[in-house]
Amino acid sequence: MTTKLEKILRTAEKGNGLENQDIRFLLDLEEKEQVEALFATARNLRSRFFGNKIFLYGFLYISTFCRNNCHFCFYRKSNPDSVRYRKDKDDIVSAARELAETGVHLIDLTMGEDPELLMPDGQGIDWLIDVVASVRAATGLPVMVSPGLVPEEMLKRMANEGVSWYACYQETHNPSLFKRLRPGQSYEDRLQGKMMAHSLGLLVEEGLLAGVGESRNDIANSIDMMRCLDADQVRIMNFVPQNGTPMADCLPPDPFRELVVAAVMRLALPDRLIPASLDVDGLGGLKARLDAGANVITSLVPPGQGLAGVAQSSLDIEEGNRTAESAVRILQRNGLRAAFLHEYTDWVQQRRQAIAAVHSKRRSAC
Ligand code: SF4
Numbered sequence: 001m002t003t004k005l006e007k008i009l010r011t012a013e014k015g016n017g018l019e020n021q022d023i024r025f026l027l028d029l030e031e032k033e034q035v036e037a038l039f040a041t042a043r044n045l046r047s048r049f050f051g052n053k054i055f056l057y058g059f060l061y062i063s064t065f066c067r068n069n070c071h072f073c074f075y076r077k078s079n080p081d082s083v084r085y086r087k088d089k090d091d092i093v094s095a096a097r098e099l100a101e102t103g104v105h106l107i108d109l110t111m112g113e114d115p116e117l118l119m120p121d122g123q124g125i126d127w128l129i130d131v132v133a134s135v136r137a138a139t140g141l142p143v144m145v146s147p148g149l150v151p152e153e154m155l156k157r158m159a160n161e162g163v164s165w166y167a168c169y170q171e172t173h174n175p176s177l178f179k180r181l182r183p184g185q186s187y188e189d190r191l192q193g194k195m196m197a198h199s200l201g202l203l204v205e206e207g208l209l210a211g212v213g214e215s216r217n218d219i220a221n222s223i224d225m226m227r228c229l230d231a232d233q234v235r236i237m238n239f240v241p242q243n244g245t246p247m248a249d250c251l252p253p254d255p256f257r258e259l260v261v262a263a264v265m266r267l268a269l270p271d272r273l274i275p276a277s278l279d280v281d282g283l284g285g286l287k288a289r290l291d292a293g294a295n296v297i298t299s300l301v302p303p304g305q306g307l308a309g310v311a312q313s314s315l316d317i318e319e320g321n322r323t324a325e326s327a328v329r330i331l332q333r334n335g336l337r338a339a340f341l342h343e344y345t346d347w348v349q350q351r352r353q354a355i356a357a358v359h360s361k362r363r364s365a366c
Contacts (some may be wrong), residue, residue, distance in 0.1 A: 042293025066112025169207030211253025
């Protein structure tokens with residue numbers, strides 16, 4: 001191992017964080033021995049902050065309608081190949097209950113920027129808040145809502161009426177790449193939405209896509225931006241080319257890319273949540289993601305309910321391989337375990353108190 005790498009890993013392991021130039025250096029690692037050392041440091045840090053416990057997230061894609069046309073997304077408005085549905089409340093609550101019974105720690109309600117939900121008459125938000133209340137009553141679990149960019153009023157209702165998390169992915173923090181990937185959308189508004197959510201007391205998940213035309217420096221800057229946002233959960237996902245989209249013929253990135261970025265995120269944000277999504281490679285890709293320092297398994301989807309994934313709309317779902325039971329078997333084989341529910345809710349509670357304290361200090365300084 002080079003002295004420079006050893007020095008950076010030692011600094012990170014002491015919890016002293018990473019400079020942007022260190023992040024760029026780590027993102028360039030390719031030699032097997034060096035990458036293994038990076039992954040080992042990521043696992044050590046996960047273990048220091050979280051022990052051997054891993055959190056499990058149930059995923060319900062409740063509406064696949066969207067007003068936008070992101071170039072990378074299967075569910076873009078103008079994709080005729082996309083599966084479209086909008087689940088009703090009873091179906092959502094029943095799927096959430098089923099997920100809760102399998103031992104997940106959170107229910108993630110994801111949707112496109114569904115025009116019906118965002119109607120100015122407010123009926124859409126009333127519906128969503130009612131769904132959240134019903135899911136919480138039926139499961140007793142925290143809820144994450146991933147509705148895309150929404151008005152401030154809607155964030156306020158979410159914060160005041162029982163939502164714990166707001167997930168909204170920038171996918172890149174290079175504004176000109178953002179403009180190409182997300183035509184007609186505002187980079188600034190999307191970022192501001194997350195800051196607003198945090199100031200209202202919601203936990204925030206930020207996310208990146210790898211393999212969509214970004215440079216190594218773009219990824220390093222994104223990791224810096226995630227620290228600047230003080231994001232509570234940070235995800236990296238390799239781009240999967242989608243039928244019927246302008247990027248359908250793009251080559252997917254090296255599968256290794258996602259793992260290296262995840263490990264660097266763990267070094268840069270050691271006490272935060274980093275998901276291992278089943279959405280790109282299914283259950284077969286889980287061990288590699290855990291080995292890179294992830295501590296949440298996301299995209300657990302119940303079979304038999306006609307529910308879709310995001311990057312892979314159907315991979316492993318109806319085969320029953322996106323279940324907590326299958327994931328837990330892999331955890332056990334790797335010396336890890338599913339957290340107890342109270343361990344997850346304690347973490348959520350502590351983070352919410354931490355962000356409330358930061359924002360109250362900022363308000364009193366103004
Ligand atoms: S990424 Fe989100 S906002 Fe963009 S088209 Fe897909 S569902 Fe809509």
